[in-house]
Amino acid sequence: MFFYMYLTEYINGHVHLEESDMCESDGKLFLNEAFSVIMEEILHKGTDSKEKVCEWKDPDQLRALLDLDLREHGESHEQLLQRVQDVARYSVKTCHPRFFNQLFAGVDYHALTGRLLTETLNTSQYTYEVAPVFVLMEEEVLRKLRSLVGWSEGDGIFCPGGSMSNMYAMNIARYWAFPQVKTQGLWATPRMAIFTSQQSHYSMKKAAAFLGIGTDNIFIVQADERYWTLSLTHFGKPEKRHVDVYMHVAPTFSVSSCLQNYNLDLSPLQAAWGGSVLFSKKHKHLVSGIERANSVTWNPHKMLLTGLQCSVILFRDTTNLLMHCHSANATYLFQQDKFYDTSLDTGDKSIQCGRKVDCLKLWLMWKAIGTHGLSERVDKAFALARYLVEEMEKRENFKLVCKGHFVNVCFWFIPPSLRGKENSPDYQERLSKVAPVIKERMMKRGTMMVGYQPMDGHVNFFRMVVVSPQLTTKDMDFFLDEIEKLGKDL
Amino acid sequence: MFFYMYLTEYINGHVHLEESDMCESDGKLFLNEAFSVIMEEILHKGTDSKEKVCEWKDPDQLRALLDLDLREHGESHEQLLQRVQDVARYSVKTCHPRFFNQLFAGVDYHALTGRLLTETLNTSQYTYEVAPVFVLMEEEVLRKLRSLVGWSEGDGIFCPGGSMSNMYAMNIARYWAFPQVKTQGLWATPRMAIFTSQQSHYSMKKAAAFLGIGTDNIFIVQADERYWTLSLTHFGKPEKRHVDVYMHVAPTFSVSSCLQNYNLDLSPLQAAWGGSVLFSKKHKHLVSGIERANSVTWNPHKMLLTGLQCSVILFRDTTNLLMHCHSANATYLFQQDKFYDTSLDTGDKSIQCGRKVDCLKLWLMWKAIGTHGLSERVDKAFALARYLVEEMEKRENFKLVCKGHFVNVCFWFIPPSLRGKENSPDYQERLSKVAPVIKERMMKRGTMMVGYQPMDGHVNFFRMVVVSPQLTTKDMDFFLDEIEKLGKDL
Numbered sequence: 001m002f003f004y005m006y007l008t009e010y011i012n013g014h015v016h017l018e019e020s021d022m023c024e025s026d027g028k029l030f031l032n033e034a035f036s037v038i039m040e041e042i043l044h045k046g047t048d049s050k051e052k053v054c055e056w057k058d059p060d061q062l063r064a065l066l067d068l069d070l071r072e073h074g075e076s077h078e079q080l081l082q083r084v085q086d087v088a089r090y091s092v093k094t095c096h097p098r099f100f101n102q103l104f105a106g107v108d109y110h111a112l113t114g115r116l117l118t119e120t121l122n123t124s125q126y127t128y129e130v131a132p133v134f135v136l137m138e139e140e141v142l143r144k145l146r147s148l149v150g151w152s153e154g155d156g157i158f159c160p161g162g163s164m165s166n167m168y169a170m171n172i173a174r175y176w177a178f179p180q181v182k183t184q185g186l187w188a189t190p191r192m193a194i195f196t197s198q199q200s201h202y203s204m205k206k207a208a209a210f211l212g213i214g215t216d217n218i219f220i221v222q223a224d225e226r227y228w229t230l231s232l233t234h235f236g237k238p239e240k241r242h243v244d245v246y247m248h249v250a251p252t253f254s255v256s257s258c259l260q261n262y263n264l265d266l267s268p269l270q271a272a273w274g275g276s277v278l279f280s281k282k283h284k285h286l287v288s289g290i291e292r293a294n295s296v297t298w299n300p301h302k303m304l305l306t307g308l309q310c311s312v313i314l315f316r317d318t319t320n321l322l323m324h325c326h327s328a329n330a331t332y333l334f335q336q337d338k339f340y341d342t343s344l345d346t347g348d349k350s351i352q353c354g355r356k357v358d359c360l361k362l363w364l365m366w367k368a369i370g371t372h373g374l375s376e377r378v379d380k381a382f383a384l385a386r387y388l389v390e391e392m393e394k395r396e397n398f399k400l401v402c403k404g405h406f407v408n409v410c411f412w413f414i415p416p417s418l419r420g421k422e423n424s425p426d427y428q429e430r431l432s433k434v435a436p437v438i439k440e441r442m443m444k445r446g447t448m449m450v451g452y453q454p455m456d457g458h459v460n461f462f463r464m465v466v467v468s469p470q471l472t473t474k475d476m477d478f479f480l481d482e483i484e485k486l487g488k489d490l
Numbered sequence: 491m492f493f494y495m496y497l498t499e500y501i502n503g504h505v506h507l508e509e510s511d512m513c514e515s516d517g518k519l520f521l522n523e524a525f526s527v528i529m530e531e532i533l534h535k536g537t538d539s540k541e542k543v544c545e546w547k548d549p550d551q552l553r554a555l556l557d558l559d560l561r562e563h564g565e566s567h568e569q570l571l572q573r574v575q576d577v578a579r580y581s582v583k584t585c586h587p588r589f590f591n592q593l594f595a596g597v598d599y600h601a602l603t604g605r606l607l608t609e610t611l612n613t614s615q616y617t618y619e620v621a622p623v624f625v626l627m628e629e630e631v632l633r634k635l636r637s638l639v640g641w642s643e644g645d646g647i648f649c650p651g652g653s654m655s656n657m658y659a660m661n662i663a664r665y666w667a668f669p670q671v672k673t674q675g676l677w678a679t680p681r682m683a684i685f686t687s688q689q690s691h692y693s694m695k696k697a698a699a700f701l702g703i704g705t706d707n708i709f710i711v712q713a714d715e716r717y718w719t720l721s722l723t724h725f726g727k728p729e730k731r732h733v734d735v736y737m738h739v740a741p742t743f744s745v746s747s748c749l750q751n752y753n754l755d756l757s758p759l760q761a762a763w764g765g766s767v768l769f770s771k772k773h774k775h776l777v778s779g780i781e782r783a784n785s786v787t788w789n790p791h792k793m794l795l796t797g798l799q800c801s802v803i804l805f806r807d808t809t810n811l812l813m814h815c816h817s818a819n820a821t822y823l824f825q826q827d828k829f830y831d832t833s834l835d836t837g838d839k840s841i842q843c844g845r846k847v848d849c850l851k852l853w854l855m856w857k858a859i860g861t862h863g864l865s866e867r868v869d870k871a872f873a874l875a876r877y878l879v880e881e882m883e884k885r886e887n888f889k890l891v892c893k894g895h896f897v898n899v900c901f902w903f904i905p906p907s908l909r910g911k912e913n914s915p916d917y918q919e920r921l922s923k924v925a926p927v928i929k930e931r932m933m934k935r936g937t938m939m940v941g942y943q944p945m946d947g948h949v950n951f952f953r954m955v956v957v958s959p960q961l962t963t964k965d966m967d968f969f970l971d972e973i974e975k976l977g978k979d980l
Contacts, residue, residue, distance in 0.1 A: 017873055017963045024960075027599030028533060034603040035525055042610045043518060054622075059834060062622055068630040070853070073860040080600065080858055084607060087850065091611045091623045101620060104612065104844070109517030110570065112610065113524040117574060119605040120532045121581045122594065122797045129933070130591060132544075132552055133581045140558040160650035163843045171700055185704025186676040202820040206841050209816070210661060212702025214675025301844070307612045309846050326699070330692040332943035332953065337923075339930040344549060351696045353653045354594070354791070356799050356846075360577065363560070368570055370563040383507055433827075440829040443619070453822035463822065470514075473507045 030077060034084045041085060046093035047107065047470065049478075052446030053096045055089060062090060097470045098448035100479065103273055103302040103408075106468025110368035111306040114361030124354040125158070126347025127333060128340060131357065135344050138359040141366075145298065146314050148278040150291030155322050156314040157349050158358040162272035163203035165297040165313035168322075168351070169270075170194070170207050172295065172315065175325040182325060186212050194218045198456065201270060269293035272311065274406070276303035279371065280378040286406070291316075303381060303407065303467050304374060306361045322349045377469050381407040385466045388476045397484055401461050409464045413438060413483050415490035432459035438486045447482055520567060524574045531575060536583035537597065537960065539968075542936030543586045545579060552580060587960045588938035590969065593763055593792040593898075596958025600858035601796045604851030614844040615648070616837025617823060618830060621847065625834050628849040631856075635788065636804050638768040640781030645812050646804040647839050648848040652762035653693035655787040655803035658812075658841070659760075660684070660697050662785065662805065665815040672815060676702050683707045688946065691760060759783035762801065764896070766793035769861065770868040776896070781806075793871060793897065793957050794864060796851045812839045867959050871897040875956045878966045887974055891951050899954045903928060903973050905980035922949035928976045937972055 045051045057065060066086055075083075093099060095107035128135045142156040159165040174181055178189040186192075192213055196204050198220045208215050269290060275298030277283045278290070290296060294316050301310035315322060327348040334345050347355065366374065385407045392398035392411060396419065401410035415434055421427050435452035442448055452462045464479065535541045547555060556576055565573075583589060585597035618625045632646040649655040664671055668679040676682075682703055686694050688710050698705050759780060765788030767773045768780070780786060784806050791800035805812060817838040824835050837845060856864065875897045882888035882901060886909065891900035905924055911917050925942035932938055942952045954969065 017870070017877060019962055024537065027597075028529065031533070031599045031603050031606075032529070035606065038607055038610050039518065039522070042607075043521070047514060057622065059618065059622075059626065059831065063626055066623065066626065068627055068853070070630065070634045070856045071860055072862050074858050074863050075860075080854070083854060083857055084603065087607060087623050087854075088611070092613060092620050094612050094620070095610075102614065104614070107517075107612070109521045112612075113521050113574065115609040116521075116525065116606050117528055117532075117577060119609060119797065120528050120585075120602065121578070122584050122597070122602075123582060124592065124594070124798060128549065129939075130582050130584070132547065132549075133556065133577050136549065136553055136556065137558055140560065144560045160654075160846070161842045161844045163841060164650075167700075167841070181702065181704065182699045183704050183706045185681070185698075185707055186702040187681050188704070191675070191677050201843070202818040203843055205818040206816060206843075208675075209672045209818075210657075210841050211700065212671065212676040214671065214673050214678070215818075216673045217675055299844075307609065308614060308844055326696060328692040328695040328699075328705075331945055332941060335926070335943060335950075337926045337950070339926065339933075341549065351653060351657070351700050352651045353691070353693055353696075354651045354789075354798055356650070363558070364570070364573060364577075366560045367573055368564050370561055370565075372562050373564050380507065387507060436825070436827045436829065443829075449619075451822060453825060455821055460825075460827070472509055 026077070030080065033081055037081065037084050037088065041088035042091075042093065042095065043107070046088075047095050047097065049097050049475070051093075051096070053098050053449050054092045054443060054446050056443045056446060057090060065090065092449065097468060097475050098478070099468075100465050101449035101451045103299075103465055103467065104305075104308055105465055106305050106470055108305040108307070108365050108469075111361040111365040114364035115307050117364075118357045118360050121357070123357060124347070125357045125359075126345065126350070126353070126355055128344035129338070134357045134359060135346060137363050138346070141359045141363050142312060142314065144366075145312060149296055149314060151314070151316050153318045154314060154316050155318070155320070155349075156312055157322060157346070158355075159311050159313055159350075160352070160356065161309050162201070162270075162297055162299045162311045163206055165272070165299075165311045166201070166203045166270055167207040167210060168313045169295040169297060170211060170213075171351075172317075172321055172325050174211075174213075176294075176317075176321060179324075192217060195221055197221055201272065204270075269296045272297050272299040273302050273408075276300065276374075276378055279304075279375040280382070281375065282379055283382055300362050303378060304362070304365070305377070305467065305469070306365060309356070310358050310362055326351055380469060380471075381467050384471055384473070384476060385409055387473055388464065388466060388479070391476060391480055395480060395484070397487075398480070401458055407466045409466065410461050411464070412459075412461045413487050415487045417490060428459050434487060434490055435460040435462055437490060438462075438483060441486045442482070445486075448479065450479070450483075516567070520570065523571055527571065527574050527578065531578035532581075532583065532585065533597070536578075537585050537587065539587050539965070541583075541586070543588050543939050544582045544933060544936050546933045546936060547580060555580065582939065587958060587965050588968070589958075590955050591939040591941050593789075593955055593957065594795075594798055595955060596795050596960060598795040598797070598855050598959075601851040601855040604854035605797050607854075608847045608850050611847070613847060614837070615847045615849075616835065616840070616843070616845055618834035619828070624847045624849060625836060627853050628836070631849045631853050632802060632804065634856075635802060639786055639804060641804070641806050643808045644804060644806050645808070645810070645839075646802055647812060647836070648845075649801050649803055649840075650842070650846065650848075651799050652691070652760075652787055652789045652801045653696055655762070655789075655801045656691070656693045656760055657697040657700060658803045659785040659787060660703075661701060661841075662807075662811055662815050664701075664703075666807075666811060669814075681707065683709055685709050685711055687711055691762065694760075759786045762787050762789040763792050763898075766790065766864075766868055769794075769865040770872070771865065772869055773872055790852050793868060794852070794855070795867070795957065795959070796855060799846070800848050800852055816841055870959060870961075871957050874961055874963070874966060875899055877963055878954065878956060878969070881966060881970055885970060885974070887977075888970070891948055897956045899956065900951050901954070902949075902951045903977050905977045907980060918949050924977060924980055925950040925952055927980060928952075928973060931976045932972070935976075938969065940969075 094105055099105045123131045125131050125134050125138060138158060146154045159168055174192060180188045194208055194217060196218060204218060205215050208218050271287060274287060275296060277286050296314045299311040300306045301308050334348050336342055388409050397414055399412045399414055412431060413434055418430055439452055450462050450464055452460050454460050584595055589595045613621045615621050615624050628648060636644045649658055664682060670678045684698055684707060686708060694708060695705050698708050761777060764777060765786060767776050786804045789801040790796045791798050824838050826832055878899050887904055889902045889904055902921060903924055908920055929942055940952050940954055942950050944950050
């Protein structure tokens with residue numbers, strides 16, 4: 001009786017339970033047509049150096065163009081395809097050969113295939129049951145990355161970005177030293193401090209705050225002028241009144257000598273950007289000693305071009321610290337009476353529950369070009385950066401911030417009006433205004449994108465990132481010419 | 491001179507700087523062909539109820555089939571396409587109409603389009619400069635979600651999953667109460683405690699541990715028999731010696747009465763799964779009072795089918811607490827002398843640096859079917875769950891764990907040998923072994939997938955998740971028949 005009423009209720013125009021609400025064929029047709037738009041607008045036009053990197057619009061203009069409002073009723077197939085077109089058109093083309101703005105520039109088609117496959121399979125990396133392929137694949141990729149670090153054993157996990165990987169490293173380090181922190185919190189531990197280089201990433205601050213350690217408990221150690229090596233003379237301990245326990249988080253190029261000279265217990269290593277030099281026989285000496293760290297953060301979504309997000313935290317530990325520190329034993333996921341080996345249900349190592357699959361894009365790209373291909377990619381980036389530096393040295397308009405040997409090149413553009421005026425009292429002030437103006441002009445022309453920043457008393461300088469294997473010396477020449485063109489009247 | 495040597499070095503077979511390393515046309519061809527494989531293997535076969543949900547292989551078997559090893563040299567186009575095929579073949583088809591194992595079952599083609607578009611655009615959701623479309627889009631989607639909660643103002647952010655959203659809520663709550671925690675850490679605050687329901691998600695534990703609060707400082711409050719409402723008689727305060735400050739984290743259906751009766755300062759609300767009922771006029775009463783919470787965690791990747799990951803944390807706060815609590819002011823991203831309104835550079839609200847774009851899939855799907863279409867989706871899930879419950883009540887083999895009115899249905903299958911034996915001393919023990927055996931048989935047949943778990947003294951029961959709009963009453967009937975078939979000899 002009740003059942004009858006209920007069916008009637010729904011048959012009467014409210015909800016149809018007897019049939020699927022989705023028209024599969026319409027859905028697939030839309031996806032197919034949208035894929036063509038994606039290919040054309042992003043991967044064809046977006047990688048063509050004759051096209052714009054970005055189509056700059058002011059926020060109000062863009063809001064109007066996009067018609068973002070979400071309404072009561074849906075739109076037609078054609079309108080929706082136009083939406084896809086608009087999103088593509090007004091988004092920045094990070095795959096464009098003239099996008100130098102971020103560390104994730106460029107596109108690798110195999111990695112992208114891995115990403116599309118991941119999205120379509122739409123599963124969570126937590127149990128063998130729902131992610132059999134990816135559980136085994138993550139294991140293999142982590143093993144291989146650890147072997148590049150120099151560890152034949154260990155542990156690790158893919159995290160949603162390098163900042164999260166750094167937080168993992170810090171949390172595991174404190175749990176290793178004070179396991180009671182998991183159950184009793186920081187009130188049951190001595191005060192801790194974090195030692196890190198002045199060049200360390202701002203995620204150190206975020207992590208210290210989020211983990212309840214506090215940003216005042218970060219102690220900055222000066223690096224040398226190339227920013228690679230911590231200056232040991234500055235590696236003093238903070239005053240005893242400040243802190244009871246030390247934690248050391250090192251930036252990419254700084255560890256081995258410090259570890260040798262100081263008897264530090266904990267040493268997570270932040271190599272999100274630099275880790276990929278491990279692929280290069282020619283350049284891996286830059287991170288020599290990396291195997292002496294206890295953990296390594298490494299983002300293949302940067303120099304290797306897997307696409308966002310692809311970040312790992314690797315541990316030398318072989319005592320299952322990651323699982324002990326993070327496990328919460330959810331009974332609805334990690335049943336112990338499953339019919340397969342439940343050590344494959346690795347999800348409880350994570351602080352997430354649902355966790356995106358991030359290993360496939362790296363694995364497929366690695367299968368496609370091999371370790372050798374990845375090492376060539378790294379070598380090419382170094383060689384192009386060196387070419388760029390040498391070209392800059394030939395031009396009087398450019399001045400390097402430091403003589404680093406890495407693939408980001410930091411420099412000032414010195415416009416004609418400032419040349420030879422280094423000793424004027426307002427020189428620094430005037431120089432600081434150059435980069436923002438050039439950046440604005442560049443964005444509005446849409447010809448290229450490169451970032452600028454002030455740092456450590458240096459006024460605004462450009463940070464040119466050279467990673468994409470699409471790049472050639474012509475792109476480097478274009479870059480220098482374009483900066484000169486944009487800033488010649490300043 | 492130096493330059494000459496350098497060019498020679500690279501021209502001699504090592505690295506070619508004069509040309510792009512990537513063959514664009516080969517890359518695009520591969521992507522196109524792989525997309526056809528994805529369409530055929532996952533979206534065509536994977537959604538066909540006559541095909542298998544999963545192709546179960548033992549881990550060792552699967553390792554051998556996949557050939558996961560990463561080698562020195564790359565593979566051919568054909569081999570790589572076969573890799574794509576293999577990954578698709580041996581992965582679980584979460585889009586299959588008989589996948590009832592997780593809350594993210596099913597597929598929406600517009601949301602999937604949004605995901606592929608996001609992956610191809612490959613940018614980070616941190617500045618207007620590199621994500622102009624997505625900064626504005628996130629703002630609009632968050633505004634619209636807040637308005638469904640009942641807030642005309644507020645803040646929010648997309649996070650990598652519901653567990654992270656819950657951590658954000660907890661961190662903001664403690665910062666609101668004790669802003670010194672950001673700089674000085676928890677040693678500078680009183681001890682805190684977390685009140686939560688016995689039904690709360692296990693991420694509460696993960697968050698308490700990660701944030702440095704400690705899992706012992708979680709105090710469990712009993713819920714009523716439907717698990718919806720906290721039992722106020724059990725909502726006592728923990729003894730004073732345990733804790734100085736209280737923090738209250740509520741599960742989906744529990745808040746309003748508690749907030750009314752207790753003067754609690756902080757009340758993050760965990761509605762990752764249940765939040766989507768806000769779309770339904772018919773069912774939103776289930777979360778009445780939600781607008782009285784201070785924050786709401788909500789995962790559209792569950793009931794709304796956006797695909798993983800799509801999780802938001804929404805705040806009622808209008809004082810920019812999210813930014814104050816998390817900001818680290820990185821000079822290389824959040825320059826204050828940019829030429830546009832830098833309040834659009836929302837990335838510093840996040841604890842991540844690079845942050846995946848998660849708003850587009852939800853936005854595009856919402857544009858496609860409107861608020862109305864999403865509400866129908868929720869209503870249909872409820873109606874199908876009700877149908878399933880009613881059908882179960884007609885069959886003597888099924889027993890409900892509780893009479894909840896939600897879209898997950900928890901039940902025991904009582905095999906013939908256990909029927910009428912409720913009073914045997916080994917009844918519970920024997921019943922606990924039923925679900926794991928059925929689950930194993932089901933996985934190996936590949937006909938469907940559903941999860942089981944023990945909880946709160948209840949031995950292993952199945953948790954059937956009904957969300958996908960592809961489902962019909964036929965799928966519900968199939969489900970019941972199949973469970974009976976798999977367990978009839980037990």
